[in-house]
Amino acid sequence: MSRLDRASRTVVVLQGLLSLVACQSDGATNYGDAGSSSSGSDAHAPVSVRPAPCTPDESAPVPPERCTSDPTNTALPPCGSWQKVELPGTQCGNGSQYKFFVNYSNKSNNLVLMFEPGGACWDFESCAGKLRGAANPNGIADGHMEKYQYLNLLRRDAQNPVQDWNMVFVSYCTGDVHTGRKVASYRNPEGGADLTYRHVGHDNTLEVVGWLDQTFRTIPKLLVTGCSAGGIAALQNYHYIREGVSGAQCGYLLNDSGPAFHSDGPSRQQHQQVRAAWDADGLLDELAGKLPVSIELLKQDFGLINSAVADKYPRDRLSLAVYQMDLNYSLYAYERFFPGSSEAQIHAFWSQDLKRLLDTYASRPNLAYYVPYFRRDNCSHCVSIPPLAHDEATILATPWLGSEIEQAGLTLRDFTELLLDDTRPLANYLETAQPSESFTAEESAQCMTPK
Numbered sequence: 454m455s456r457l458d459r460a461s462r463t464v465v466v467l468q469g470l471l472s473l474v475a476c477q478s479d480g481a482t483n484y485g486d487a488g489s490s491s492s493g494s495d496a497h498a499p500v501s502v503r504p505a506p507c508t509p510d511e512s513a514p515v516p517p518e519r520c521t522s523d524p525t526n527t528a529l530p531p532c533g534s535w536q537k538v539e540l541p542g543t544q545c546g547n548g549s550q551y552k553f554f555v556n557y558s559n560k561s562n563n564l565v566l567m568f569e570p571g572g573a574c575w576d577f578e579s580c581a582g583k584l585r586g587a588a589n590p591n592g593i594a595d596g597h598m599e600k601y602q603y604l605n606l607l608r609r610d611a612q613n614p615v616q617d618w619n620m621v622f623v624s625y626c627t628g629d630v631h632t633g634r635k636v637a638s639y640r641n642p643e644g645g646a647d648l649t650y651r652h653v654g655h656d657n658t659l660e661v662v663g664w665l666d667q668t669f670r671t672i673p674k675l676l677v678t679g680c681s682a683g684g685i686a687a688l689q690n691y692h693y694i695r696e697g698v699s700g701a702q703c704g705y706l707l708n709d710s711g712p713a714f715h716s717d718g719p720s721r722q723q724h725q726q727v728r729a730a731w732d733a734d735g736l737l738d739e740l741a742g743k744l745p746v747s748i749e750l751l752k753q754d755f756g757l758i759n760s761a762v763a764d765k766y767p768r769d770r771l772s773l774a775v776y777q778m779d780l781n782y783s784l785y786a787y788e789r790f791f792p793g794s795s796e797a798q799i800h801a802f803w804s805q806d807l808k809r810l811l812d813t814y815a816s817r818p819n820l821a822y823y824v825p826y827f828r829r830d831n832c833s834h835c836v837s838i839p840p841l842a843h844d845e846a847t848i849l850a851t852p853w854l855g856s857e858i859e860q861a862g863l864t865l866r867d868f869t870e871l872l873l874d875d876t877r878p879l880a881n882y883l884e885t886a887q888p889s890e891s892f893t894a895e896e897s898a899q900c901m902t903p904k
């Protein structure tokens with residue numbers, strides 16, 4: 454296949470991601486080792502003394518039985534190729550078999566674990582796809598990775614700082630940002646058949662974690678990531694991953710555009726809705742004594758999960774990347790709870806919640822944020838995806854275009870390299886507001902129309 458043919462196919466596949474990935478301070482600032490304590494409902498004091506950095510031991514050889522580069526060897530999976538994994542007892546929202554995917558490397562024992570994006574649902578309208586809902590309501594196809602193999606952190610080329618790592622893609626088909634444990638029956642308001650929906654993302658994730666523990670015995674560096682629903686899933690499941698994958702030495706989190714906001718702002722109504730829909734309280738009760746936070750306070754303020762995870766794993770490096778002008782995740786958070794809100798009002802709610810969360814991130818030396826202002830791609834949502842609105846050559850040659858904070862001379866790739874370098878202190882980056890950068894009226898209407 455020629456480069457142009459590959460490029461054309463790449464663009465077609467990436468454009469298909471747009472429907473799946475859906476789901477204000479001034480100054481470009483490098484706060485470095487900001488250490489001010491957070492306020493409000495953040496009940497626990499931050500770690501005041503930075504522990505020694507994690508030092509990964511990458512000396513172990515790659516197990517020869519992991520994969521093969523010999524096409525005639527059918528006894529082992531091919532290296533660098535996506536392989537389907539099905540585990541007994543795992544299921545999608547419609548009851549079909551759950552599947553996730555692995556791409557083995559014979560060059561590294563490191564692992565990137567990516568959670569799939571794709572919205573969320575919590576009632577008949579959203580779970581039936583009549584309003585903003587969740588991805589893959591009909592289950593996961595065997596060829597699922599055709600949609601995602603060109604994401605920046607899944608590419609095996611020099612543009613990806615983890616190109617040689619093992620890769621696992623945690624598919625999403627349960628409508629609960631990979632964290633529910635409830636089989637729900639949603640009443641049809643039009644009088645038709647009710648909808649049974651299995652919000653069992655938590656149980657699926659635990660099975661994936663168990664598989665990882667058995668499959669990758671030595672992981673010097675473990676990067677947990679995802680965008681949108683996959684971003685918040687990476688954060689909310691981080692504790693289970695770190696406790697369940699015994700071979701992981703040094704841990705890193707890149708939550709792309711899935712912020713767990715504090716519940717004392719505009720996000721409170723959504724938090725209370727999903728708390729009931731996905732049985733969040735039951736899952737949170739199981740964390741009692743396992744995270745340094747009051748579980749009762751955590752039920753009232755989901756945003757406490759950020760500092761709780763940071764304090765539980767003080768040697769891990771945890772980060773948030775998000776656009777100030779996000780017009781996708783913000784709509785899930787506010788649109789249905791503040792009916793009739795304009796785009797400006799949605800941005801105002803987002804700004805209020807984001808500022809509160811960034812204060813929390815600035816309070817811990819192992820938390821960091823990367824906050825560019827705006828991009829047109831995907832409604833200014835998901836910093837780590839390629840520049841889909843550009844031509845083929847640009848997408849292939851400059852996949853991080855649109856993720857930059859120009860005043861700091863950085864892209865998200867640069868920030869990711871910093872995140873993965875334990876010898877360097879983390880730093881926070883917030884781009885200066887750019888009032889001239891905004892959606893056109895047509896773009897705004899497209900973003901605000903329920904998908």
